[in-house]
Amino acid sequence: MNERIRVKDVRLLSDNWYVLKTTTFEYLHADGQWKTTSRETYDRGNGATILLYNRPRRTVVLTRQFRYPTYVNGNADGMLIETCAGLLDDDPETCIRRETEEETGYSIGNVRKVFEAYMSPGSVTEKLFFFVGEYSQKDRISDGGGVDSEDIEVLEMPFDEALRMVASGEIKDGKTIMLLQFAKTSGLLD
Ligand SMILES: Nc1nc2c(ncn2[C@@H]2O[C@H](COP(=O)(O)OP(=O)(O)O[C@H]3O[C@H](CO)[C@@H](O)[C@H](O)[C@@H]3O)[C@@H](O)[C@H]2O)c(=O)[nH]1
Numbered sequence: 496m497n498e499r500i501r502v503k504d505v506r507l508l509s510d511n512w513y514v515l516k517t518t519t520f521e522y523l524h525a526d527g528q529w530k531t532t533s534r535e536t537y538d539r540g541n542g543a544t545i546l547l548y549n550r551p552r553r554t555v556v557l558t559r560q561f562r563y564p565t566y567v568n569g570n571a572d573g574m575l576i577e578t579c580a581g582l583l584d585d586d587p588e589t590c591i592r593r594e595t596e597e598e599t600g601y602s603i604g605n606v607r608k609v610f611e612a613y614m615s616p617g618s619v620t621e622k623l624f625f626f627v628g629e630y631s632q633k634d635r636i637s638d639g640g641g642v643d644s645e646d647i648e649v650l651e652m653p654f655d656e657a658l659r660m661v662a663s664g665e666i667k668d669g670k671t672i673m674l675l676q677f678a679k680t681s682g683l684l685d
């Protein structure tokens with residue numbers, strides 16, 4: 496509850512797949528004046544993502560899939576390398592375990608939440624929960640690939656190669672860069 500905000504009007508613009516609204520509110524500025532502002536919010540729920548890593552082999556498991564919104568904004572073939580991720584329909588840990596199995600085929604033991612972040616706070620309501628989890632070859636129970644219309648490629652690669660791909664721009668997904676940098680700065684694979 497923030498007493499500097501008075502919501503005046505909420506209008507639904509679209510609820511085709513996720514929910515887009517525009518809200519008019521008054522906000523009490525630092526100078527003591529109430530000013531009227533309108534903001535659109537795109538609500539697609541919250542999400543979770545995980546960096547799967549193997550310490551002895553110093554490898555990580557990432558995914559690769561077609562992301563249409565990137566295709567219309569400068570990503571030539573629309574393919575994106577990402578950490579495994581999914582939208583939440585349960586608590587974040589339960590969801591990320593299920594998503595890991597569906598997308599990568601790994602059924603992993605311990606997972607650890609490392610941080611939470613709003614990824615696009617000017618317009619998208621989503622909060623993303625970030626996990627890390629160690630995988631091993633014996634945890635692989637299927638090929639992964641996703642469900643329904645998903646067509647997800649599973650990539651296992653050396654951690655140093657993934658870091659190199661961040662530097663070269665071959666990896667250009669925010670959550671993926673954040674988790675790889677976390678792994679580097681925290682010495683997760685050392
Ligand atoms: N028909 C239809 N289907 C959609 C649409 N948008 C998404 N879907 C379907 O909804 C499902 C979402 O898959 P998830 O694996 O649960 O989510 P995600 O798209 O991988 O999202 C994850 O990554 C995002 C990007 O970084 C994150 O924003 C999100 O929080 C999550 O972590 C997929 O089957 C996708 O095809 C749409 O506009 N229309």
Ligand SMILES: [Mg+2]
Binds near residue numbers: 580581582598
């Ligand atoms: Mg996904």
